[in-house]
Amino acid sequence: MAGMLAVGATLTRLFARDRGGRPSPFALLVANPLSAFGLALLTVIVVLVIATPFLPVPDPDITDPANRLLRPGTDGHLLGTDHLGRDLLSRMLWGTRVSILVGLSATLIAATIGSLIGLVAGYAGGRTDSLLMRGIDLVMAFPYILLALAIVAVLGPGLLNALYAIAVVNIPFFARNIRGITLGLSRREFVDAARLSGASHAEILFLEVLPNVLPTIVVTMSTTVGWMILETAGLSFLGLGAQPPQADLGSMLGEGRKLLFTAPHVSVVPGLMIFALVMCINLVGDGVRDVLDPRLKSGALAAPGAATRVARETVPPAPSTDAVLSVEGLRTEFHVGSRVYKAVGGVDLDLAPGECLGLVGESGSGKSVTALSLLRLVPTPPGVIAGGRVTIEGADQLAATPEALRRLRGGRVAYVFQDPLTTLHPLFTVGDQIVEAIRAHQPISRAEAEAQALTLLEKVRIPSAKARFSAYPHELSGGMRQRVCIAMALANDPDLIVADEPTTALDVTVQAQVLKLLRDLSRERGSAVLFITHDFGVVSELCDRVAVMYAGRIVEIGPSGDVLDAPGHPYTGKLIDCVPVLGRPERRMEAIDGLPPSVDRLPAGCAFADRCDRVQEDCRHGDIPLDPFGPGRAVRCLHPLQEVS
Amino acid sequence: MWLYIGKRLLATVPILLGLSVIVFAMMAAIPGDPATAILGSYATPENVERLNRQLGLDRSLVEQYLTWLGNLLQGDMGRSYALNRPVADEVFERFGATLVLAGASLLLCSLFGLLAGVIAAVGQFGWRDRIVTFLVLIGISTPSFWLGLLLIMLFAVELQWLPASGMFAIYGGGGPLDLLAHLALPAITLAVVATAVIARLTRTAMLEVLRQDYVRTARAKGVSERRVIYRHAFKSALVAVIPVIGIQTGFVLGGAVYIETVFQWPGIGRMLVNAISTRDLLLVQGGVLVVAASYVFFNLLADVAQTLVDPRLR
Numbered sequence: 001m002a003g004m005l006a007v008g009a010t011l012t013r014l015f016a017r018d019r020g021g022r023p024s025p026f027a028l029l030v031a032n033p034l035s036a037f038g039l040a041l042l043t044v045i046v047v048l049v050i051a052t053p054f055l056p057v058p059d060p061d062i063t064d065p066a067n068r069l070l071r072p073g074t075d076g077h078l079l080g081t082d083h084l085g086r087d088l089l090s091r092m093l094w095g096t097r098v099s100i101l102v103g104l105s106a107t108l109i110a111a112t113i114g115s116l117i118g119l120v121a122g123y124a125g126g127r128t129d130s131l132l133m134r135g136i137d138l139v140m141a142f143p144y145i146l147l148a149l150a151i152v153a154v155l156g157p158g159l160l161n162a163l164y165a166i167a168v169v170n171i172p173f174f175a176r177n178i179r180g181i182t183l184g185l186s187r188r189e190f191v192d193a194a195r196l197s198g199a200s201h202a203e204i205l206f207l208e209v210l211p212n213v214l215p216t217i218v219v220t221m222s223t224t225v226g227w228m229i230l231e232t233a234g235l236s237f238l239g240l241g242a243q244p245p246q247a248d249l250g251s252m253l254g255e256g257r258k259l260l261f262t263a264p265h266v267s268v269v270p271g272l273m274i275f276a277l278v279m280c281i282n283l284v285g286d287g288v289r290d291v292l293d294p295r296l297k298s299g300a301l302a303a304p305g306a307a308t309r310v311a312r313e314t315v316p317p318a319p320s321t322d323a324v325l326s327v328e329g330l331r332t333e334f335h336v337g338s339r340v341y342k343a344v345g346g347v348d349l350d351l352a353p354g355e356c357l358g359l360v361g362e363s364g365s366g367k368s369v370t371a372l373s374l375l376r377l378v379p380t381p382p383g384v385i386a387g388g389r390v391t392i393e394g395a396d397q398l399a400a401t402p403e404a405l406r407r408l409r410g411g412r413v414a415y416v417f418q419d420p421l422t423t424l425h426p427l428f429t430v431g432d433q434i435v436e437a438i439r440a441h442q443p444i445s446r447a448e449a450e451a452q453a454l455t456l457l458e459k460v461r462i463p464s465a466k467a468r469f470s471a472y473p474h475e476l477s478g479g480m481r482q483r484v485c486i487a488m489a490l491a492n493d494p495d496l497i498v499a500d501e502p503t504t505a506l507d508v509t510v511q512a513q514v515l516k517l518l519r520d521l522s523r524e525r526g527s528a529v530l531f532i533t534h535d536f537g538v539v540s541e542l543c544d545r546v547a548v549m550y551a552g553r554i555v556e557i558g559p560s561g562d563v564l565d566a567p568g569h570p571y572t573g574k575l576i577d578c579v580p581v582l583g584r585p586e587r588r589m590e591a592i593d594g595l596p597p598s599v600d601r602l603p604a605g606c607a608f609a610d611r612c613d614r615v616q617e618d619c620r621h622g623d624i625p626l627d628p629f630g631p632g633r634a635v636r637c638l639h640p641l642q643e644v645s
Numbered sequence: 646m647w648l649y650i651g652k653r654l655l656a657t658v659p660i661l662l663g664l665s666v667i668v669f670a671m672m673a674a675i676p677g678d679p680a681t682a683i684l685g686s687y688a689t690p691e692n693v694e695r696l697n698r699q700l701g702l703d704r705s706l707v708e709q710y711l712t713w714l715g716n717l718l719q720g721d722m723g724r725s726y727a728l729n730r731p732v733a734d735e736v737f738e739r740f741g742a743t744l745v746l747a748g749a750s751l752l753l754c755s756l757f758g759l760l761a762g763v764i765a766a767v768g769q770f771g772w773r774d775r776i777v778t779f780l781v782l783i784g785i786s787t788p789s790f791w792l793g794l795l796l797i798m799l800f801a802v803e804l805q806w807l808p809a810s811g812m813f814a815i816y817g818g819g820g821p822l823d824l825l826a827h828l829a830l831p832a833i834t835l836a837v838v839a840t841a842v843i844a845r846l847t848r849t850a851m852l853e854v855l856r857q858d859y860v861r862t863a864r865a866k867g868v869s870e871r872r873v874i875y876r877h878a879f880k881s882a883l884v885a886v887i888p889v890i891g892i893q894t895g896f897v898l899g900g901a902v903y904i905e906t907v908f909q910w911p912g913i914g915r916m917l918v919n920a921i922s923t924r925d926l927l928l929v930q931g932g933v934l935v936v937a938a939s940y941v942f943f944n945l946l947a948d949v950a951q952t953l954v955d956p957r958l959r
């Protein structure tokens with residue numbers, strides 16, 4: 001009874017809009033063209049099959065030897081007749097009826113028993129759980145159809161026995177899925193609350209847990225019912241299911257097989273029907289799964305391509321500098337649905353040879369996106385470079401060919417990323433990954449590259465480099481892994497190293513070592529470094545100049561010493577105030593009240609206005625320019641902390 | 646690595662024992678009295694009793710199981726009364742033919758499934774992806790036994806390119822080429838569903854992997870896009886797909902039942918169907934056991950392969 005109530009409640013929910021006014025699951029299902037097509041075809045088949053007894057078709061079992069094996073299209077026999085002269089259209093309709101009924105019954109049996117096992121196992125836990133699941137594992141250790149065959153062998157051939165067999169072999173799918181969900185649910189508060197209020201286990205299972213696992217049961221049913229129809233038809237095809245004169249689609253196909261050479265239409269008709277039936281059930285099943293359980297939606301998220309899409313309306317003219325890197329008016333956006341997030345909203349930067357520039361900001365300020373945009377490493381979709389120019393080696397790299405871009409990446413410009421555990425490939429040895437970086441840019445033999453890689457590993461001070469060469473990333477410590485990444489970045493003597501928070505994921509104790517290593521090696525080789533960080537402490541240690549980013553734009557830029565001693569922008573001031581001593585960088589940012597504005601709805605005027613102590617009326621209008629602020633400095637603020645020196 | 650394989654091998658022992666218990670229990674649960682079945686319904690009660698004692702049926706189920714298991718371990722699966730030859734001989738002879746068919750199918754479905762999945766993922770939302778998605782839908786919805794009939798009609802009857810049935814030509818048959826010609830249609834038919842399933846999973850796995858940080862790293866160090874996809878991303882996707890291929894061996898071994906019937910392939914599946922019809926239960930028992938055990942080993946193989954690809958599992 002309780003179960004019925006729960007089913008009813010869920011069914012009404014399927015067709016109602018939810019409280020947020022989003023379309024009902026049914027509307028979502030029909031919105032998917034493939035599922036809508038499947039649902040329409042399925043409806044036609046089901047209506048036909050229900051109406052079969054009332055349709056003007058001959059009796060399916062009346063034989064008429066004079067009219068045997070008539071071809072489709074004959075008068076009175078739209079689809080022809082079989083070897084006994086029986087009307088194929090009628091037999092197909094009646095057969096489909098049987099097949100659907102058998103498939104549905106098998107699904108219901110499997111769903112009921114399987115869900116019960118899953119519910120009990122997941123709810124009881126402990127020994128009951130492991131015992132039940134051992135049993136399920138054992139059933140799954142048999143090849144699927146083979147177990148069904150063995151069951152039919154025991155019970156004897158027959159449609160009902162085939163139904164039982166198919167139901168039994170499908171029980172594990174339900175038991176496993178439902179157990180997983182129940183296991184999670186039975187640790188939740190509402191179950192504890194019910195238990196405390198004195199509800200019996202059965203009440204809790206059927207009134208509290210069941211309604212919550214029902215969507216999973218429905219999803220599992222909708223994805224297995226097609227299989228079950230197919231497999232019962234298969235058993236009938238083998239002569240182990242429906243016995244004459246009763247016919248389902250499978251046994252019709254089995255009869256047709258014997259006439260393959262003389263009257264192929266006898267097997268084509270039921271075969272096409274099974275195919276159509278199973279296909280539309282699968283289409284609907286996939287649709288149901290996507291609606292009820294979006295997490296399982298397969299491959300719906302787009303994978304990024306090799307380079308960020310560039311869609312610029314105008315291109316700034318080439319700058320005349322000897323800078324290693326020159327960025328002008330860079331704008332990078334994320335297009336998600338109809339929203340546009342302006343992650344980088346017009347950034348200008350220059351890096352002289354051998355210079356170290358720190359790019360500082362909170363997470364979400366656009367500093368990492370800026371860094372990734374330089375060599376078009378922002379994932380597309382959703383990323384789009386909407387404007388600006390990135391000049392490296394005198395050429396606009398946003399217009400570079402894929403091959404030119406590839407040669408630049410890891411060649412003249414190398415990256416070191418944040419978390420070395422996720423940025424190194426887990427399935428290749430670290431030596432192999434460095435060798436690959438070398439050989440992507442230098443036409444040398446593998447042996448030579450290996451020798452170079454070994455030197456690099458020694459260079460980044462990895463102890464017993466020879467042994468570590470053939471280690472996998474997971475066998476190294478975090479600090480060691482980041483050293484490997486640095487070695488990889490140095491492999492082709494880059495002019496510019498872009499280091500994107502290279503120490504954030506590391507232990508505090510090794511952060512300083514890795515920073516020092518990066519600084520020493522880049523100085524030794526004369527590489528410029530663009531250092532992305534949220535830590536002003538690091539900036540003072542490492543950088544010649546610093547640029548502070550807020551809400552996608554640079555708000556202050558200048559020599560690190562000057563900026564640290566006398567910040568101009570109120571935001572910079574707060575960032576510096578947050579720096580106590582070296583170490584524990586992640587906690588400091590919280591010291592600034594409020595959150596940065598969302599970059600899809602930037603306010604007019606100063607983006608920092610809502611968090612600024614010095615805000616005045618004029619801060620909230622117009623575009624605030626990045627004005628010169630003393631020698632080599634610029635600040636984007638109308639009421640800066642200091643007077644211009 | 647060898648230690649790992651050894652451990653995994655040991656772990657299969659309880660599974661195999663469990664399988665044997667289930668198969669034994671199922672056969673013991675069959676209603677009716679084997680002695681009466683063998684001697685016919687006119688047998689005298691004394692004769693029935695004597696035969697029961699001979700067959701060991703008067704003892705407890707546990708004792709019967711242990712005797713049965715002991716015999717099984719010595720390769721004795723009893724005697725098929727319909728064929729009048731030892732079950733083990735028949736089963737292993739037929740199993741060889743099934744292995745040839747299933748092996749060929751597994752090769753085909755792994756090859757084409759992986760390929761199609763990668764192609765779809767790389768051209769996500771493009772026309773290649775749509776074609777693969779469409780074919781996958783057709784593939785998982787087509788009853789393999791019907792597809793077999795269609796292929797026979799087309800390639801054996803209409804075009805007469807390939808033989809319609811059997812493993813070797815009856816006259817002057819034999820030799821690898823003859824086998825290949827006979828193998829082509831059933832192996833392809835059997836591979837279709839598994840290919841579709843593997844293609845779909847490979848696509849999902851590739852898309853998942855292509856979003857990972859280490860793929861960005863590979864691109865950032867200037868590795869060519871082809872190498873990014875076929876070396877970096879594919880190897881990771883393989884780790885997710887190999888267990889699925891292992892599970893597909895179960896579907897291929899089971900699906901062989903249909904295909905062997907359609908193509909008259911002299912394998913264990915057709916033997917089982919015949920044995921069920923003639924109620925030759927010892928033959929059914931032996932056949933089911935051998936195929937189930939082979940499935941356990943195929944899964945073990947998949948496990949080992951996965952461990953070879955992914956060092957983190959060692």
Ligand code: SF4
Pocket residue numbers: 569570571606607608609610612613614615616619624636637638639640
């Ligand atoms: S412009 Fe106004 S609101 Fe913005 S930082 Fe300066 S003083 Fe504060």
